[in-house]
Amino acid sequence: MSAPSPDRPLLAVEGLRVDFASPVGTIHAVRGVNFSLGREKVGIVGESGSGKSVTGRAILRLIAAPGAVSAQRLEFDGIDLMGIDERAMRSIRGARIAMVMQDPKFSLNPVMTVGRQIAEAYLVHHDATRGEARSRTLEMLRAVRIRDPERVFDAYPHEVSGGMGQRAMIAMMLIPGPDLLIADEPTSALDVTVQMQVLSIVDDLVTARGMGLIFISHDLNLVASFCDRVLVMYGGRIVEECRASELRAARHPYTQGLLAALPRIDDAGRELAVLQRDPAWLEPSERL
Amino acid sequence: MIEVEDLSVTFGRHTSVVRAVRQATFRVGEGESFGLVGESGSGKSTVLRAVAGLIENWSGAITVAGRQQGRRRDRAFYKRVQMVFQDPYGSLHPRHTVDRILVEPVAIHRLDTADRRIERALADVGLGSRFRYRYPHQLSGGQRQRIAIARALILEPRVLLLDEPTSSLDVSVQAEILNLLQRLRRERGLTYLLVTHNLAIVAHMCERVAVMNAGRIVEALDVGVLRSENPTHPYTRQLLQASKGYDRETARGLVDFADA
């Protein structure tokens, strides 16, 4: 793990486009996205169809045909992700860039114990014995604050709760020691309190290891309170980029509209502001 | 309008019995909007389904509009009580056009002037008649939920049971649907029983709320108390804290109330 120089970002994305060919014409899912990321927590928010998930997958080159990814620059820690072949990409996936998806039930192999899956993830990227892998796995399970790691190690995915499954998933993703974690709605299927616990684990690990985090979510409040920086996507473009703490002072009418549309505990009964979409938002604007 | 007393629901038999709801008691007045909040597995949706007559193995007493309800509900009950489901992608029949979906309740209850009713129901939910002959897959999530609401309204019920009506929708669409539900209640004096996991939505929509955890109602309170962030039960406090967004300190202090 070479520490990137301060002036070189961990991830640089310029002019990222993802198109899906379909019988009725090409769908432009991502239409020129630019951002860079250091060792920080960046949130990407947007509604369904905004292209936020596709952006996350495109970075890992996980877009299958008929989807096509192009970018002027897609650079991770000095490596041109567009230029390398699939084999080199595989050695980056998991080992250096990891991804956590929404539902652990679908991401974990149902016929393999949780512990073995995590140990496998470690063994793929490290030259170690089974015993070492096991002790590293138990350590990792403890790190994601699973109280009885021995039991969870031998449990099958269906035997653990949703929150526990998602923690195991995070353990599995973080055990190879990646530099960047892409989390696509990692807590949307979880209850608020469980969500908080899982996020605090991610928070601690990311901070302690000095990783970068891309946190993809539809939940403005959550992103604003969890991340350092926020990118707001609309129609395949980033329409707003700001510090998370300053999201309330967002300038783009779309972001303002989304914030106003949220019901709030302290402000009841009023008519919620309805977002009036402006076709002009779909037009490319100069770099924010 | 709705009185629920000592409602208990158990699922499963013999060895693996799950007590989904345990002695829930609450009352919803006529024209009131009452919220049931809780996390997944708290039993809130089960209560709603028992009230709707979709679950049969419950015990206790359910009274709607002064009439005690049995296991099975008659047609007159459904003329008075209608329900809107969580997932507008699942609650509309995939092979029925909007027209067919809206004709069904009229036909079942042998009402006349189906045509006029459908046109009016579509107008009521803010959709024009050009949506009438479309299939659900030709509609967006928000439009589908409007159709589901139109279907519930076409029988002119007094009570709407709302099961997480906006949780699968985008924020901007959620605002539209919540506004629609607010307006309909104002105009028609409807009684709402709303189930949600989102405290902000209950605070916005309801006058009173019951907080559920592990099958029990832990606390029933006015939303004013919720708004002033002053509930008495520690579980409600924790839920309130957690819904305000991520906070490292809050996350540390979380307690598991499941066995409490």
Added chain:
Amino acid sequence: MSARLDSPASTRQWLLAETPSSRLQARLGEAYLAWRAFRTNPLAMVGLGIVVALLVVAALAPWIATHSPVTQDLTARLLPPGAVYWFGSDELGRDIFSRVVHGARITLTIVVLVVILVAPVGLLVGTIAGYIGGWLETALMRVTDVFLAFPRLILALAFVAAIGPGIENAVIAIALTAWPPYARIARAETITIRGSDFIAAARVQGASRARIIWRYVMPLCMPSVIVRVTLDMAGIILTAAGLGFLGLGAQPPSPEWGAMISAGRKFILDQWWVATMPGLAIFVVSLGFNLLGDGLRDVLDPKQR
């Protein structure tokens, strides 16, 4: 209306309208989309072509046939295929081509009768068992299992042996053994549909069980049943031919394909065309139904997409 149907382009526009203005238009639009998807599958189109050809041949048999299928001409026995007898002639001097053409009618009759008997029974038993559940489901499905346990041809044989040979009895015999798979498919589909929200929504509107089964469950079971029926056609034709071959189906002199093969097997080494021509007909038609069924499955059955 006339303006809309002026040209193919405007008809297409009318079919694909985003805001249909009547039930009919909406339904036709859906059908048109399914047809467009179906059209892209060349094998399925071949299957459709064969099945349509079978229908046409059966309908126009008297006009297509060059000779009478039953008139004997003992001076022209066992002639090889040629200009007069396109497929040759059989041991009684009958034109094989004309017999194959007329045989299409018999085959089609058997297939249609079996389907009319089988599909509704299977659908009804399966959806009722699946939706109502409980002891009724157990009872219905055990009965289904009993019928499923009989080997089809053997049961048909026993049945025909008991009540006498003939097409009608062959149809009844085949139908008796053909319905259980449909009941199973319909039940499996129903069980996945039963728990869905739109069924709960129908219940909350006060819909009766019968109404839910009829109007909500059955339309969703139909595609898989239709696909299964089409794929089963080949089996039904083969069973009918098998019964004919064994002399228990259609009786002479009716030109049933199976019976024709049976008659031709005596000459199979020297006059190969007598058995081969009806055999080819069975082969082509079975293949056609199978290809069509596969194509329909791709279009109708959303699980396969």
